[in-house]
Amino acid sequence: MRHRWICVWLSSLVAVVASLGLLSPAWSEAPKELRVSAIPDENPTELMRIYTPFAEYLSKELGIPVRYYPVVDYAATVEALAAKKLDMVWYGGFTFVQARKRTGNAIPLVSREEDLRFHSKFITRPETGIKTLADLKGKTFSFGSVSSTSGHLMPRYFLLQNGIDPEKDFAKFSFSGAHDATALWVESGKVDAGALNEAVWEKLVQAKKVDLNKVQVFWTTPPYIDYVWTVRGDLDSSLVEKIATAFTKLNYSNPVDRALMDLQRTKGYVRVKVEQFKPAEDAAIAAGLLQ
Template sequence: MLPLRLRPTALLLAAALTAPAAAADRPVLRVSAIPDEAPTELQRKFQPLGEYLARQLGVEVKFQPVTDYAATVEALAGGRLDLVWYGGFTFVQARRRTGTALPLVQREEDAHFHSKFITRAGSGIRTLQDLRGKTLAFGSESSTSGHLMPRYDLLQAGLDPDKDLARYAFTGAHDATVKWVEQGKVDAGALNESVWNKLVEEKKVDPAKVVVFHTTPDFHDYNWTVRGDLDPKLVQQLKAAFLALDPAKPEQKAILDLQRTKRFVETRPENYLKIEEAAKSAGLIR
């Protein structure tokens, strides 16, 4: 791939980003996100944020959808992605895979995140113990809030999903988990609280028919992560752009609303040690 010929003021970005094959005026920041929601929803949420980052950094920003969680880890490790929206567990996997993946910012809510267990009203399921012998839907196998932390919570309650449930399955996405429960494919499901709240607010689920019966203890979850070999000055520019988003400015408030937050805050690798330990306890990593 041919390097761009850039003016001296753009040398920093040239060292940090990969240029497109065709001649262009600006380098490209390649961004992706774990596919925990429908691809169209991920694109809709990212578009105005991508436009904002392009203006702030003076680069072209391209969103590259992926087919599964593992693909984001391998693409970041292989230098094919620069910035990824990760769940906590996938960040842990990326950090272990690369040794240098760096979490920049998280939404304020992500420092105290939860998973929700849901069931149909009238199912008789009121506690985690009531799941014994029942069927359960998780989201993606690599999801923090859709699998890892709910599984860990079950184990802490003395329930082994592999032994004590009649069956469990992976739906692939949080909104799909709600549909499975709603349609009676499973007795209960576990999902991201943010997606649950959004579906309730948008009246895409009736909380009188599908009810929350358990909420996990809090944990650090989603973050924006960069590959570790980006130029440190560019990393700081990215972080500053996220932290500068201001809900008092209508255009930026619209971006924050799509991200389902009022502001981004700094985060660091140490915040995800609890998730790493939970993954080890659940047998998902060694």
């Protein structure tokens, strides 16, 4: 009788603990599908070309289906991660800060080695006469997306640091929505100048998608930390480690790995921590983009 009473008591205790959500998420089963996305900082076709192979690679490494889901804008990636509709996202530093604030526990997992010292490029056409940041006064200007680190936050921050207030000093400024679009806007004469991600600029130059006789770099920002693969904070901890390992084990000297790494224009991935993105948060506050 006593043994039966103890069994009933233990069963009731387990039920109460489970109902209160006190059982560790690490004990839960791995998700049936890992849902991956990326901030839309280039055109949708290019993003699909880049991230579909990563989804295929991770699927093989993790032993579960991994699918890339395109999104319409930066904010959508943050909301989808918070709503647990996405499990992992390729964020810029600023969008990671936003995701961390929105979710409270988003985890920065790995960055490219190049992201630890990233830059933005300021571009213009020769006929505008723009050679320095001071020459931007009275001109038209384009940022990328409102939530872009390299296309808006850091360019705005460094403009302010150099005495240029976009709201007061530009004749007009706008948001192209993506780095490649900014380059095209400047080249076509839609705006006098713009700022964009250095990696996208280099890719456009190498692919001959910009005419260097028509558009040129006139200023490069100081270095800052930028892009990062980020996962939900409540994702199974063992799965999180497997994901990190899948990236850090990639070896650029291996032709198969190199083909994948070239898609993100890197020679290696490194683990990162939340505190490394504090400068991005401070810059966002200083630029008036975050409270």
